[in-house]
Amino acid sequence: MQVESGDNMALIQKDILGLRSLTQEEIWEILDTAELMKYILKQNNKRTPHLQGKSIVNLFYENSTRTRLSFELASKYMSASTANISSSSSSVAKGESLSDTCKTIEKMGADVIVIRHPMAGAAHMAAKYVKASIINAGDGMNEHPTQGLLDMYTIREYKTDFRGLKVAIIGDILHSRVARSNIWGLSKMGAEVAVSGPNTLLPPELERTGVKVHHRVEEAIKGADVVIVLRLQKERQQSGLLPSLREYSQIYGVNKERLKLAKKDALLMHPGPINRGIEIASDVADGIHSSIQEQVTNGVAIRMAILYLITRRRGEQGDVMHS
């Protein structure tokens, strides 16, 4: 009989719902495992048997290219059976409740359900209804934990230590699940997080999470080791939160001059897809500080690591029950 504590398992939760609910140890475990996965990704033969016999379903209620593809490839590289369900409409508009959909998928044998949903808490709700592991691939404005983890993994590749690291997050913090996951994850690892964006795109009482809020973007970037630029959704202007994209770009856009305020070896990141010339200037997006392309590769490694760890945990539980 195997006991979980006997083999260094840090990942003990059934689900990955957010970085707010992960411990520092669990985050280290995922980042360390991703290192092995990235090594595998670089081989000619990328096929490994880690997830053989496992079933992974990607349930996407929102459009996504990179996150969905990255989960799908991660599952396939590790020999899992995988299927995708896409629906741009909500579960209700489709006529079936989220809980019914998840139960149906589970009954078809899914071990893991990866869920993206336009509403905060959808993954948490799904996790209550099924025994399958739920991985949150983005829930409304709440969290996008695998993005947060791949950002942290990318930072670790370039920087030696999270402790004392100065990270600036720039843009639409209010609507950003990426910002929230990064704030929780990076703060937990000891980084100092500063944010900046227009007042209309900052959530209330953000300081209570421990981050520093700057009204001038230059102040947030000054001396930063890492600058994370967030995507500005064009509908924010339509809903009256901004007068124009032009003014946003002038005041908050990350360009060469502003990036010069950061440390010489600063890392520039963006979760993608980027709006060139709006939140980020093309020359810096493609410049020497940018790790935007590397983030994409690391996204696959992180998702391989999470799928591996979460199914391994489940397999062991099964073994215990049969012995």
Add this chain to the structure above:
Amino acid sequence: MLCIHNGNIINGKGEIFHRQDLLIQDNKIIGIGNDLMNKAHEIIDASNLWVLPGLIDAHCHLREPGFEYKEDIVSGTQSAAAGGFTSIACMPNTLPAIDSAAMVEYIKLKAASEGLVRVYPIGAITKQREGKVMVEMGEMKRAGVVALSDDGDPVSNSNTMRLALEYAKQFDLLIISHCEDKDLGADGVMNEGYMSTILGLKGITPAAEEVMVARDVILSEVTKTPIHIAHVSTKRSVEIIRQAKLRGVPVTCETAPHYFAATDEWVEGYDTSTKVNPPLRTQQDVEAIKEGLKDGTIDIIATDHAPHHEDEKNVEYNLAANGISGFETAFSLSYTHLVDTGVLSLDELVEKLSTKPAKILNIRGGTLEKGKPADITIVDISKEYQVDREKFFSKGKNTPFHGKKLKGEIIYTIVDGKVVYERDVVR
């Protein structure tokens, strides 16, 4: 004759009689005093219990007609009886809405034949509750409405509200206002603040309530017409009303138990039973609500009983229906959070839950006196119990208080001299 024997009687007129008897003949109270027992055929032993004027709820949703799968007059009045309420005023957001004399008569007839407690319909302010055209107030008053409200939605147009107040005044009809600026509150699902920030849910700024409270106070002041503000939930709303009362504005208001017994921290975990409109606020607001109850700024406690089907709550937080099933926890939440903590005395609580609601709605009840109808609630204030939503008589099991330990249990509810509820059983 029925004798309630050896109870501690609060008469709702500032007097308390310890260990005395209350005698009922037919549907009336015929005496309060010592040793009235020997005349009675039936005796309720109220030793160590408190005998109160029947509780009166100025704000509830019975859902009939139109939403009988959530609640109907039978289940709703059973639930009210189990919560110690002998009279309830039901809001008009039914389908169709209670916006005509015919609808008022329908509710009254239905309630008279099926209801376990007294039901007083509240009519809509505007036709179909659309905030546009006034209802026929004169005719509805004759049909028996006790007040008017578009509750569930505000009357957004300030001129419509002003005209409604002026028109209602000639019939002595009270306007109850649901204060919410729909633009400020735009698609929010919880209180805006730290909790909405960390949960990633769209917030509703407290200002969405407060600017409308301020508007309505001003309209009441300039039209010199009474207005009653429904479900006050924020610190600043309390302050606005406090100042208005000091100036002599004829404004009254209510809060609901969840605004002093729960906060937005309860939304953690995305539990949809915490979703309600106005939303649960912060601890600071809770303290201000208690202060407002204590100094009289907040006149009454109403349940805003809002039952829903479980399918309407077992969905994403954004999609879940607003509302808490409130009848069956109202007294014990009030007792536990207000009396047991020293904010109010028990007789002050009786004023908030019975005497004052009767005055505001101008209906009978609220006192225990010789010659008055025997609407009586008997409670055990020392009894602690755990809330079990599965035991609710209401069809709506939607409560964030499930599993909580509360003090103060309803033992008997008596309407018109007849016991309608006795220790977990409705009659």
